[in-house]
Amino acid sequence: MKLDTESRGKNYANYGLYEIKEELALFFPSVEIRIKRKDESNFSYLRKDPEGKIAEKIVPVQGESMKIEVAPIRPLNYPAHRTNFIYLKFDQEVFLSENATTSFLVRCPVEIGVFLVHDSHKDSMDWFTCDPSQSRFGLYGAPDTGNLCKFYKVPIVKNEFDSIPFHNCVMRLNFENLLGRGYPITKAIFPITDHFLYYKDNKAQLDSLDVTLRKRMIIEYVETAERRLENIDWTKSPSWEKDTETPSMEMGLE
């Protein structure tokens, strides 16, 4: 099977459900997927990634067709799953004065998951990233006690559609400063397994994050909690990671 991503131009596929009876080709930035019927009960699945590697598998199916869902997933898997934490470093500093609140949108990277849909289950069949060069690790805190995170430098954006398809999504951050002094905000660190992704066509959104800067006695700390997106007509992405047991957490202020 020959792959030819370069000649495809920019006609990329959308997120969503696909039913394959004989053959399907899906194109994403630097990645292409081809699914083809092999025989009565088997399909072949082939993916070429941005590094030129080809992943190939045989997928036995029951019934006449194969159904898949392509959806944005949390950016935790490339180059290897090592943590559930995300470290977003903003391209601009936001200064939050004493007792002030603010809310803004940032881009958050995503990976793309391919789920095999059968009966009422959605099994993770494959995943990939369209932008492996941006998927890196970072440390929040000291080397012995800190948290290993997936690290991304992200821009602040204006609306929830302001994401680059298949590369990132948009998430809302709500900050509240109860420190008793002004504080510059340059980053957000949180366990992303508490957050769900939602998609519409080729755009994606992530659940919001509430961040409260607090002071207990003389110790300053950060409290984070996820906030579900409500009343939106976007489709919720499937996920397989186990949610963090505590929906909110505290971290030292660095």
Add this chain to the structure above:
Amino acid sequence: MFEEFFSQLESFEIAGSEFSLFSLIIGGIIMLVGIVIARIARIIFNKYYAPVLPEHTAKNFGKMIYFGIIIIAFLVFVTTTGIDFTGLVMAGGILGIVIGFATQSVVSNLLSGIFLLIEKPAKQGDSIELPDSNISGSFVDVGTFSSRVRKFDGTIMRIPNEKFFTSNIRVLTDSPVRRHETMIGIAYKEDIDAAIEVLKKTISARMPFVLHEPEPEFRIEELGDSSVNILILVWHPKQDWGKVAPVLLKIAKNALDDVGIEIPFPQRVIWNGDKPKE
């Protein structure tokens, strides 16, 4: 015949204590039941509770449950049969001293093992290094008399508990991240900042396991005999030493080669003092 045999053995004396055959049989059954219960308890623990505990904690708890039940069974056995150990203790006193001297290292290893279980210098599966003994590998477990380390070449090294307990132990995987450093030299004529920029960009692009926060660090370590030596320090997740350390120098050298920055090597010019004969 059996009745005669049992009646003859109905009661007998050992070390001044009188026993009945019946009490010994009961005692034996108690011990047997104790061992069976201990094994069942260990199986249940291993099946239902051990999977949710850290491996080393689960193993230690398993041992405690097993031996705890056996000790309780033994105490019940002693109480039931009415064995008086006073005589044995008196008789064994001198023997105990002799055995004590002879088994000094055995006792020392046993006690060191207990202290290691209490102190827990490393967890099962941690990568450790004993610099004094030049041993490094993955920590397997603490046994009754010795600890085991699976070396990186796949072999198992058995270390007496006393030696392990008194050694300097470097745990390589206790922190979430580790730092690796390597040195590369460039020629004196080359632009140092340009070389560092090339190294920074290449590491960022080609080494996904190198942390971006803290960023890789570049220090001019030495003005060497034939090169300016740059020390490269990079952080990586603790599990991924193998994906960073063995390839960092290769990637750095290739990056400098690609842009034509010279990596010099020592050269010696030898002058022959004699004039060649004409």
